[in-house]
Amino acid sequence: MSEVLSRRRRIALRVSGFVLDYLIALPVGCAAALVWANTFPESYYRFAHATAFLVNDVGIAFFFALITKEVAEATIPGGALHPWRRAALPVAAAVGSVVVSIACYLAFVHNAGEHMLEGGWVAACAIDIPGSYIIARLIFGRHPAVPFLLLLAISADAIGLACVAVLQPIGDAHVAIGLGLMAVAVGSAAVLRHRGVKNFWLYLLGPGTLSWCALFLGGVHPALALVPIVPFFPHGRHDRGLLVEPEPQAHDTLTLFERWWRLPVEGVLLLFGLVNAGVPLHGLETGMWAIPIAALGRPIGIVVAAGVAIAAGLHLPERVGWRELLVVGCTASIGLVFALFFASAVMPLGPLLLEMKMGALVTVAGGGLAFAAARLLRVGRFAR
């Protein structure tokens, strides 16, 4: 027993503080929201509607910035995305995951007669990066399946974010102004990088703010504002891996940015859960199952797409076989934060949004599904 505990502690210590914060802040926020929304719904919805913009359009941008930081670091030597072709198979699997998930989603809402939900298909793409990572680490420990899953999740979410940005314009879009401002934002970030500026605040306050305004005015979700800016932050020479704690002596801009923003982002995640996870536990329509059904289709999409990619000449990572791939697919069925974000981005407030949010919360069960699949297939920790 003590051996198991110490092993668990070691596993926990190897993941980044960002993931551990996520593990604490988000569930607390979600649980508080569920209790509040089901006891004093009127005051809850007043609070949620009043703070949604601040949290979902401003605060969560820093969460996406930390995720972008992981991706940016993954492109440097030692990173999972270095060289880029290493990501080819996870990207192919992500495409399969997205296609099958969306197909399952649309098929379900059509057959359930929930036609109004058809516009929310983007939420079917969502894979919760920190959530699925935690489950994958618990199942696989340190194993090539984990970075494979992370790359897959990042790719699927990137497709979803692109769909949100391009296909779901928000408000009255001033595209020309938005593009102009974005060009200035990216250009100024490039100038800062070229001049060797290491203070991340200068990147955030200048290019970051401009980027947020560019997206907001351009009709694109402004939560993505820091995604094009963070890659310009100076970074270290080597990457220790996706979502792995940086070395204590590391003082590059990306690492300093993560260290400073970890705590505020923990607060943002708590608020994100609080603002978005408050759904009535009673009275929702069958449409709430659309996102979980889509998530269930995800392992099929991943396995099929990976099969096609392998037939086309790509290779699975070492020690990753079909059984591992299927468990990775089950792990990727967790949508949580990303599904909540996509749902809020594409669906205005109302009962349909609540159904989608409930569906996003239900996908947490994907963790149990992944454990069951791993046990059944004798994969990861169950292989022994």
Next chain:
Amino acid sequence: MDRKCATRLLTTLLLVISGWWSVTAQEFALPSAPNSVKFAAIGDNGTGDPPQYEIANQMTRFHAKFPFDRVIMLGDNIYGGQGPQDLVKKFSQPYKALLDMGVKFYASLGNHDDPVNSRYPLWNMEGQQYYSYSTKNVRFFALDSNKVDQKELAWLENALKSSQDEWKICYFHHPLYSDGGTHGPSVDVRVVFEPLFVTYGVNVVFSGHDHIYERLTPQKGIYYFVEGAGGQLRKGDTNRSATTAMAFDQDQSFMLVEIDGNQLSFQAISRTGTTVDSGTIQRQVRPAAPVARLRPPAR
């Protein structure tokens, strides 16, 4: 008098009483004034099943006594398939007699409706998810409660503010107040709609979604009705509470409403033609009070 004779007498008496009760129950409870605004309300009707047709037949029957010229539809107008054949089977066929008599239907959409059908000419939505129209001293606001964005709220505020009509009636699918056991109130929509209703003097609100009939006690001075049993029905699905003024959940139903001057009369009628609720409401005269309004996210 022997026992047999007494039994016969008692049976006859019971039959007479029940016949009389049946006739009076089916009696028409509205004034039917010559120049009044007359309309019917149905919700959650588009099943294409026999009960929907039976309700439609009752509506036609009552139309002879109460010639309403419009029907407000409270959403879930078509269940299941939404194609042209479904529109015939679940709408134009059951209400054919009313349509032939020139009765106009003004729909709002429910969660089971396909938004594409907002272009269906017989629903008079003209492709809009929310719209407004008026007749005499009454203005109707058909709203979209499925997806409430800032655009809709801005439109609603503007439309309510600019309306000089004596009666303002809003209708949409999800009820702000309901004692329906399956769904209940949509509180998230209430917190954005209600302040506008109160500020700009909405008098009456009709919704569906819960498959029952319910009249609620006035909430912040506004009368709320749930009529979601125009085709669907959830028997015994009312959780009566302090807000329940009257509820009927034993059969399908529809409503007839008449507005004459400052008086609104209503009658809820079951599938068998029995009046299950009726009454009169005096128009509320409220000074436009500033109420803290809540806006959804700026997007």
